[in-house]
Amino acid sequence: MPHAVHIHDSPPPQGVEPLVLRRVSSAFPTGVTIVSILTPDGEPCGLTVNSFTSVSLDPPLVSWSLKKTSPSLEHFDRATAGIISILSQEQAELALRFASPLPDKFAGVAHSPCPRGAPIIDGSLAHLECSPWSRVEAGDHVLYIWRVEHARLNTLTAPLTFHAGGFRQLSA
Numbered sequence: 722m723p724h725a726v727h728i729h730d731s732p733p734p735q736g737v738e739p740l741v742l743r744r745v746s747s748a749f750p751t752g753v754t755i756v757s758i759l760t761p762d763g764e765p766c767g768l769t770v771n772s773f774t775s776v777s778l779d780p781p782l783v784s785w786s787l788k789k790t791s792p793s794l795e796h797f798d799r800a801t802a803g804i805i806s807i808l809s810q811e812q813a814e815l816a817l818r819f820a821s822p823l824p825d826k827f828a829g830v831a832h833s834p835c836p837r838g839a840p841i842i843d844g845s846l847a848h849l850e851c852s853p854w855s856r857v858e859a860g861d862h863v864l865y866i867w868r869v870e871h872a873r874l875n876t877l878t879a880p881l882t883f884h885a886g887g888f889r890q891l892s893a
């Protein structure tokens with residue numbers, strides 16, 4: 722029974738250092754989004770996110786995760802509508818701006834409200850209008866699963882991509 726011997730001889734799982742996990746995960750290229758809501762005070766609130774992924778077609782679900790230290794967490798927990806704006810390759814500056822802990826990331830940034838008020842980033846490649854569906858405590862992050870109410874492709878320009886710690890252009 723070599724298989725059973727192998728199992729019993731295996732060392733216990735060791736886990737992985739956070740920096741190693743971050744470096745290895747960054748080998749996986751992603752798109753870049755800005756996830757945004759309107760706070761109860763009527764202020765637009767958002768941040769740069771690349772943990773966005775499609776989860777289910779029926780029902781239509783997507784997910785993204787937010788670090789628990791984010792000052793925006795309480796707003797996202799209370800939001801009833803959220804927008805995921807998928808950025809085009811011309812929007813790297815915006816991605817950097819929304820990845821900084823600025824008090825008002827939206828100042829001077831062109832955006833338009835969706836029917837339920839959450840801000841859509843003008844010029845984005847595509848956007849999804851969502852409603853909260855589930856919230857999962859996931860270590861140092863909260864995983865939000867949102868139901869997609871409306872999805873729209875806005876332009877045919879190339880997406881902004883993120884790989885190995887930097888913004889990249891897709892080449893043919």
Ligand SMILES: Cc1cc2nc3c(=O)[nH]c(=O)nc-3n(C[C@H](O)[C@H](O)[C@H](O)COP(=O)(O)O)c2cc1C
Pocket residue numbers: 753767768769770771772773785786787788790791792793816817819820821822823883
């Ligand atoms: C390409 C990129 C992707 C990011 N993805 C995420 C993410 O998925 N979740 C997250 O919590 N922070 C992510 N960040 C970091 C946040 O954008 C950054 O911490 C920002 O300041 C958070 O806004 P806040 O200060 O309002 O919390 C990402 C940053 C970059 C540059």
